[in-house]
Amino acid sequence: MSEPGLACCTPLTGTAMSPGQAEQVAPLLKALADPVRLRLVSLIAASAGGEACVCDLNDAFDLTQATISHHLKVLHTAGLLDRDKRGVWVYYAVRPGALAAVANLFDTAVLTPA
Amino acid sequence: MSEPGLACCTPLTGTAMSPGQAEQVAPLLKALADPVRLRLVSLIAASAGGEACVCDLNDAFDLTQATISHHLKVLHTAGLLDRDKRGVWVYYAVRPGALAAVANLFDTAVLTPA
DNA sequence: AGAGCACATCGACGCACGTCGATGTCTGAA
């Protein structure tokens, strides 16, 4: 750590997240990085039975039905929500372990230094 | 649960995430919902001492120095990274408890049904 | 068969985001 242009600090030892792993996890976080989708997941998880139908979710927001349907599709495509059609209604449920996987991410791959 | 247009399922009992809480947490996730920023946080956390200078972070990516500086600013503005200027170099460190707060989010406010 | 409802899809709009090259600011050394 003397002249500029040379190694100025530590060579980044320790195992960090790989680029491939980062590009695999980022879409999951991106799907959750929206106030509406965050509330949607929370509402579904807090519902009785861990599932909720779109009609009820629609009433919880001041948004168009098309917008809610779009957000639900994003969450479903990301693998966070399970879709179950029963007659006229469609029920969404939080995919078991999906959120836990995200939570583990911060406990294992990122937080732990060594 | 008979005629369409009436209450078709459960009235969303249980405590879900409030709209204000969602809009407060979403920016945190949005800051992390990028492969480059995810790797940046991971690299910094995995570095010796839990901190890393920008010059080393720059070499880990095939991106312009301006782009890396931009991503670091986003993470710092979101409250995830601490900035410490020492002479010519700038060291970034993961803000203590910042990632843990995000991890707790999925364990308390969202995951737990009842 | 027809009507009505629940939900998905489509096309379009405005805005925010990721990236870049160029330039500015500050520090330490000659």
Place this chain on the structure above:
DNA sequence: TTCAGACATCGACGTGCGTCGATGTGCTCT
């Protein structure tokens, strides 16, 4: 004082995202 290096900021470009109204699809009941 001058110069070179480290990092931030600026302006611009293309792309993606959130939202909407309109329309399509599938189901149920009459």
